[in-house]
Amino acid sequence: MLIDIIAGARPNFIKIAPLIAAIKKSKAEGENIDYRLIHTGQHYDKNMSDSFFEQLNIPFPDVNLEVGSGTQAEQTAGIMIGYERVLLDSKSDLCVVVGDVTSTMACAIAAKKLHVPVAHIEAGIRSNDIRMPEEINRILTDSITDYFFTTTTGAGENLKKLGVSEDKIHFVGNIMIDTLRAQEASFRAPSVWSEKDLKDKSYFVLTLHRPANVDGERALKETMSEISKAAMPYPIVFPVHPRTRKILESLELNFPNLIYTEPLSYLEFNYLVKHAKGVVTDSGGITEETTVMGIPCITLRDNTERPETCDIGTNKLIGTSTEFIASSIEEIKNDNWKKGGIPDKWDGQTAGRIVSILNNLL
Ligand code: UD1
Numbered sequence: 001m002l003i004d005i006i007a008g009a010r011p012n013f014i015k016i017a018p019l020i021a022a023i024k025k026s027k028a029e030g031e032n033i034d035y036r037l038i039h040t041g042q043h044y045d046k047n048m049s050d051s052f053f054e055q056l057n058i059p060f061p062d063v064n065l066e067v068g069s070g071t072q073a074e075q076t077a078g079i080m081i082g083y084e085r086v087l088l089d090s091k092s093d094l095c096v097v098v099g100d101v102t103s104t105m106a107c108a109i110a111a112k113k114l115h116v117p118v119a120h121i122e123a124g125i126r127s128n129d130i131r132m133p134e135e136i137n138r139i140l141t142d143s144i145t146d147y148f149f150t151t152t153t154g155a156g157e158n159l160k161k162l163g164v165s166e167d168k169i170h171f172v173g174n175i176m177i178d179t180l181r182a183q184e185a186s187f188r189a190p191s192v193w194s195e196k197d198l199k200d201k202s203y204f205v206l207t208l209h210r211p212a213n214v215d216g217e218r219a220l221k222e223t224m225s226e227i228s229k230a231a232m233p234y235p236i237v238f239p240v241h242p243r244t245r246k247i248l249e250s251l252e253l254n255f256p257n258l259i260y261t262e263p264l265s266y267l268e269f270n271y272l273v274k275h276a277k278g279v280v281t282d283s284g285g286i287t288e289e290t291t292v293m294g295i296p297c298i299t300l301r302d303n304t305e306r307p308e309t310c311d312i313g314t315n316k317l318i319g320t321s322t323e324f325i326a327s328s329i330e331e332i333k334n335d336n337w338k339k340g341g342i343p344d345k346w347d348g349q350t351a352g353r354i355v356s357i358l359n360n361l362l
């Protein structure tokens with residue numbers, strides 16, 4: 001059984017690392033299972049891609065489609081053309097896609113049209129915000145998926161409402177947490193730690209990259225100014241996503257307690273998060289990691305496809321306006337934040353569950 005594993009963007013790399021390790025283990029134990037790693041090249045920098053491969057021990061990709069930057073349609077088309085060629089040359093038995101990025105959707109479509117079955121890891125989650133490219137990717141991918149692997153029972157319920165039969169839905173837990181648990185002991189301080197003399201629980205971490213937050217210059221300026229004021233006197237470390245950097249460069253925004261860095265590697269970023277007083281973000285994956293590490297997290301979005309990070313975990317949604325920034329940061333500074341718990345099956349064992357299901361199914 002040959003499985004194509006698709007990875008294109010930074011959050012994908014974190015999800016495929018434990019899957020590949022589990023497939024290798026299963027193969028070594030005598031199962032008839034093997035994989036081909038397809039990197040679409042959606043993310044291609046050292047900071048956005050290579051460092052993840054090195055630190056998470058992901059093998060060199062068998063194929064790199066090198067799609068690079070472009071509009072949504074350009075990337076989708078480039079990935080579909082590239083992956084279709086790979087499949088026409090040599091078909092696999094299953095295409096495994098993870099998450100909700102452009103590469104996820106594009107490869108699922110290319111595979112399905114050539115009658116290669118599709119498995120989707122992190123299926124069924126929905127923000128119900130169709131303006132997000134990721135939501136469109138989730139809906140389209142799930143509409144042609146054969147095997148649904150879900151992080152929560154809520155995701156399974158979403159799929160059932162769409163008419164997916166129960167036997168196709170496998171509640172396996174959160175594969176990102178496999179990586180977190182496996183790497184936790186290796187987290188290491190980034191250079192900014194000593195350069196800025198950072199101390200445990202004495203700074204905030206900020207990440208912003210969603211179009212709704214960073215594409216409007218005035219709104220971005222107001223958001224950052226409000227965060228900076230509210231966090232005073234704590235420093236804020238802001239590893240800047242390339243998409244945000246392009247906008248920030250033209251704005252020349254500087255605040256006394258704001259520390260800009262390049263995008264950080266996995267081990268360095270999560271070291272910073274683990275030791276932070278709190279995190280302010282618009283990412284989805286980071287809210288899962290802060291939930292598991294018990295770090296207070298403020299999400300600058302109006303909705304989330306990961307409600308369990310708010311209902312069970314340490315995350316709170318405060319919207320994209322600046323209204324609740326000051327009061328929320330104040331709560332964290334005063335140690336008044338909820339403690340939170342960890343969702344079911346976010347236990348570091350998800351990849352093993354997926355591979356044993358695949359071995360039975362195929
Ligand atoms: C993508 C995902 C998003 C995910 C995010 C994580 C989609 C629709 N979005 O958004 O879900 O949360 O990745 O990072 O798939 N760039 C570089 N170097 C790189 C990669 C990108 O400079 O290695 C630049 C590109 O030129 C582009 C910008 O960053 O201008 C955005 O990259 P892109 O992959 O289009 O989408 P993201 O915003 O990163």
